[in-house]
Amino acid sequence: MMKSVIEYEDYRLFMNDYYRWKKQTSAFSWRDFTKKGGFTSPNHMKLVCEGKSGLSKTGVERAADAMDLVGAEREYFRQLVKFGQAKKDADKKAAYTEMKEIACARKVRVLEGESMSFYESWKFPVLRELAPMMPGAKPLDIARACGNAFSAEEVRNALAFLTRAKFLKKTADNVYEQVDRSLQMSVAAMPVLVREMHKEMASFAKDAVEKYPVDERNFTGVTMGIDDEDYAEILKELENCRKRIISIASAKKGGNRVYRLNMQLFPLTDKVQKQESSLK
Known part of the structure; x- marks a missing residue:
């Protein structure tokens, strides 16, 4: 499971870990990573992760889009980049303070x-x-x-x-x-x-x-035929979605109503044993 960006203090390391995680779970390339963020250079994200290039203000938002960051995690990533790219100690300190405040607000209790x-x-x-x-x-x-x-x-x-x-x-x-x-x-x-x-x-x-x-x-709902491999891949997507939703809900205090979100994926039939086709 990919760690939350809030556990990182180096944005390049986070981006590289995200890329490696996606590559392990799907057919994902640096070109795919860059394209998802809307960058024109096909290897821009690779250069950023290698420290050969940085992220502009617009680039930060595009990179956040490429990694599906929302809510508190997106804001933390913005501050993480500022912290990593700041030239002045005062700017670096300000970004780090923001990072810690977000991390503190998102603390998890077991x-x-x-x-x-x-x-x-x-x-x-x-x-x-x-x-x-x-x-x-x-x-x-x-x-x-x-x-x-x-x-x-x-x-x-x-x-x-x-x-x-x-x-x-x-x-x-x-x-x-x-x-x-x-x-x-x-x-x-x-x-x-x-x-x-x-x-x-x-x-x-x-x-x-x-x-x-x-x-x-x-x-909403959908009835579909899938196999074990599809099921595992869908679970990963549901977990990522759940994390993004939690990030949105916990990014700010307060609200005016309590909602419950159920994420359900369950079988409607027994497993079917596939029969090998025979040539006649």
Whole structure:
């Protein structure tokens, strides 16, 4: 899996790693890399990675497009290039400060132990997102915003757990902010809890088809015949897409609604054993 650009402090190294990763997973060449960014010189990206050329302001945006960088990751890449190409110490320091602020805002927390209770009910991840959007709101107001799916007392208890487990920080009376922008689960505990959460969220998705108008929800799908190799390649694309979406959602604080995105790819049939054709 390709590391996030936010883990790098050398933009040339990141670009070279991206190229090598793409080449390992697909038929990808320096010409393809350059063309995707819209550069006219067929080997421009190769020259940049080798340190024989740099990126202009426009070039930074084209390179970001070529690597599908969006949101916080795109802004980090801009600062990363500034840091790498700055001539003055003051400019280099300013870019590095921006990089660290973005990295700090995007920190990820791995959930283990008691914190795994976070995934026992949909109310915990929802309230972790919703409570900071409603500063000063009382538990009853928050419960109403959730369609009264649970009581004010349940909201009060959930907020107490989220604060105690350091998912939220209480900064004033009925005012909360998130402690970490992103969360991921311990691999050991993942299977059971993820299955239960997926089943719960799938049920909500079914109800959302009728509950919300088409301009407030998006449902699309495709039925296709693929093999194991196709499946592996599609999973990589879905993972890249998921990372870009997380980058967009976590690039800024705040919002006005909590959404759930389900990314689903599952079989509708058993595997078919291919029969070799025989000549008659």
